[in-house]
Amino acid sequence: MLTEETSVGNERALQKLKAQLNLWRAASLVMIGIFIFNQFLFVDINLKSSTNIQTATNNNEAAATASVDQLVAAVLPEAGVKLPAGWGNLGKQMVAAGVINQSAFEEVYASRGGLDAYSKNLLLAEANDQLVINSQTAAVLLNLLWALGLGNKNPVLDQGLMQDPQYGGAGNFASTGGWTVASGDAMDHYSQHQFITLNSDQQALVERVAQNIYRPCCGNATHFPDCNHGLAMLGLLELMAAQGVSEDDMYRVALQVNAYWFPDTYLTLAKYFSARGVSWPQVNAKEVLGSAYSSSQGYQQILAEVEPVTSPGGGGCGV
Structure with missing residues (x-):
C-alpha cells in the first residue's frame, strides 16, 4: 500500500517529466523554425546570387560585343583605307600582256555576283x-596585285628563294600554279613584263621591306612569295616604291592591307595589344608584320594567350 509520501513523490516526478517534455517541445519548435527560416534565406540568397551572376554575365557579354565593335572600327574601318599608290592603267596593261585573261577573270567573278564598276575600272580603264581597300574591294585587289607581283620583272622572282633548286622550280608554288586566269600558262608570264621599273634604291627598299613582312597563312616573308598573298604584297611594294612612298608608310600600308586580307588574325592581334594597353593606331607596324606576330607560327603563340576574334571576310590562297 502506497504511503502519502510516496504519492507526493510520484506527483513531483510526473510534473518534472511534463516540464522536461514541454521544454523539449519548445526547443524542437524553435529548431524547426530556424530550419525553415534558413531554407527561405538560402533560396533568397541563391536567387539574388543567380540574378547577380546573370546580370554580370550579360554586362560582360555586352562589354565584349562593344569591344569587338571597337576593334573592327580600328582595324577594318568601314570606309576603307586609301592607299598611297595610283593604279593608272595597270589592269589594262596586264590584260593586254596576257597575265590576266579577261574572259577567264570575269568568269570567276560571275559566280560571285560579277565585277562591280570599281573593279571593272581597275581591270580595264585607262x-x-x-x-582604296575595304571589305568589299579586298578580294579583287588581292587578285589584281597577285597578277602584278607575278608578271612584273623583279630580282626577287629571278634570283630569290623562288628559284631555290630544293623546290623543284618556281612553277611548283601556289602563287604560280594557282594563277589559273592567265592567257597560257602562268609561268609564261612569271617575271616577264616591265609593268613597273624600279631604280636601284627603290629595288633595295622593296627587298628590305619584303624581308620583314610575313603573312599568317604560312611562315614565309614576302621575300619568298610562294602563295598569292606573298606575290600580291610584292606587287604592292613595287607599286609603292615606284611612286616614292617612304619605308615607314610602306609598313603602315602593308599592315592595313594584311588586315583586310586576314581580318580574324589582325582583329585578334588588336585585342592582344589592347589587353596590354596599346591601341591599334599605336602599334609598331613593322613589328606587328614581323615573324613574331604575322607568321603562322608566331600567330599560333599569340593564340595561346588570347581568345580569337572572328569576322566575315578574308580570302583563301586561290583566285
Whole structure:
C-alpha cells in the first residue's frame, strides 16, 4: 500500500517529466523554425546570387560585343583605307600582256555576283586614282596585285628563294600554279613584263621591306612569295616604291592591307595589344608584320594567350 509520501513523490516526478517534455517541445519548435527560416534565406540568397551572376554575365557579354565593335572600327574601318599608290592603267596593261585573261577573270567573278564598276575600272580603264581597300574591294585587289607581283620583272622572282633548286622550280608554288586566269600558262608570264621599273634604291627598299613582312597563312616573308598573298604584297611594294612612298608608310600600308586580307588574325592581334594597353593606331607596324606576330607560327603563340576574334571576310590562297 502506497504511503502519502510516496504519492507526493510520484506527483513531483510526473510534473518534472511534463516540464522536461514541454521544454523539449519548445526547443524542437524553435529548431524547426530556424530550419525553415534558413531554407527561405538560402533560396533568397541563391536567387539574388543567380540574378547577380546573370546580370554580370550579360554586362560582360555586352562589354565584349562593344569591344569587338571597337576593334573592327580600328582595324577594318568601314570606309576603307586609301592607299598611297595610283593604279593608272595597270589592269589594262596586264590584260593586254596576257597575265590576266579577261574572259577567264570575269568568269570567276560571275559566280560571285560579277565585277562591280570599281573593279571593272581597275581591270580595264585607262586611268585610275589611288587604290582604296575595304571589305568589299579586298578580294579583287588581292587578285589584281597577285597578277602584278607575278608578271612584273623583279630580282626577287629571278634570283630569290623562288628559284631555290630544293623546290623543284618556281612553277611548283601556289602563287604560280594557282594563277589559273592567265592567257597560257602562268609561268609564261612569271617575271616577264616591265609593268613597273624600279631604280636601284627603290629595288633595295622593296627587298628590305619584303624581308620583314610575313603573312599568317604560312611562315614565309614576302621575300619568298610562294602563295598569292606573298606575290600580291610584292606587287604592292613595287607599286609603292615606284611612286616614292617612304619605308615607314610602306609598313603602315602593308599592315592595313594584311588586315583586310586576314581580318580574324589582325582583329585578334588588336585585342592582344589592347589587353596590354596599346591601341591599334599605336602599334609598331613593322613589328606587328614581323615573324613574331604575322607568321603562322608566331600567330599560333599569340593564340595561346588570347581568345580569337572572328569576322566575315578574308580570302583563301586561290583566285
